[in-house]
Amino acid sequence: MTTHQQLTHQRGLTEPAAEAAIDQARRMLRLPTVRNQFLATADAAEREQLTYRGFLAELLMAECEDRQRRRSERRIKAAGFPRQKALRDFDFEANPNVPPAVVNALATCEWVRRGEPLCLIGDSGTGKSHLLISLGTEAAMAGFRVKYVLAARLVNELVEAADELVLNKTIARYGRVDLLCIDELGYLELDKRGADLLFQVLTDREETSSVAIASNESFGGWTRTFTDPRLCAAIVDRLTFNATIIETGTQSYRLSRTQAQQAAATS
Known part of the structure; x- marks a missing residue:
């Protein structure tokens, strides 16, 4: 039996x-x-x-x-997040530039379901990466496929894939995720080839799958990252159409917190 x-x-x-x-x-x-x-x-x-x-x-x-x-x-x-970040740990009081209602609406992940972009713009220490990672985590918990990558690392991977004649395969792999989180966009200048390859990834996802980016540069300063003005305008257009844009400001609350702690210790 x-x-x-x-x-x-x-x-x-x-x-x-x-x-x-x-x-x-x-x-x-x-x-x-x-x-x-x-x-x-x-x-x-x-x-x-x-x-x-x-x-x-x-x-x-x-x-x-x-x-x-x-x-x-x-x-x-x-998803490959470099560290754990939760929305409940974000200090909205320390950075009043970030609207809680907008972030809480993003946490429902409806924007991911609709394939809309998210742009987080602000200086270092203002919470961009925290929001990027925590909102990406919320999407993963909601059942979406998510991938986090640094902008420079993504471009390097695309260049290597092009050299090894597997570019289409690499772009398709990124195209299969529901939310692509690109961090530190704008920190480094990209040559035309790298910018063109990144543009291909963004175009492949246009109006179908979400992209979330964090950048320390305002859109007007992106010409220092994407040196071709026409390509820069096209990339900005891809990332801002139907997008939620949050400007996290210029004042580092991490620096402010450190200074406050040092002042308290010496008083």
């Missing part, structure tokens, strides 16, 4: 035999949470006098919730 037959034909099991059968079924069906939480859930169900249906619902809901958590963790890991 097969394992399946044994499981489906057994009747009147003792408690140890029932637990062994459940463990076998859990392995066959790949339900690790059922195995880990069965005894505790069964004991709680007995104390609370749950019906059989109520007990089964509790156990299966725990499995579903744990599976969703593991999927979210895999998507966050696949």
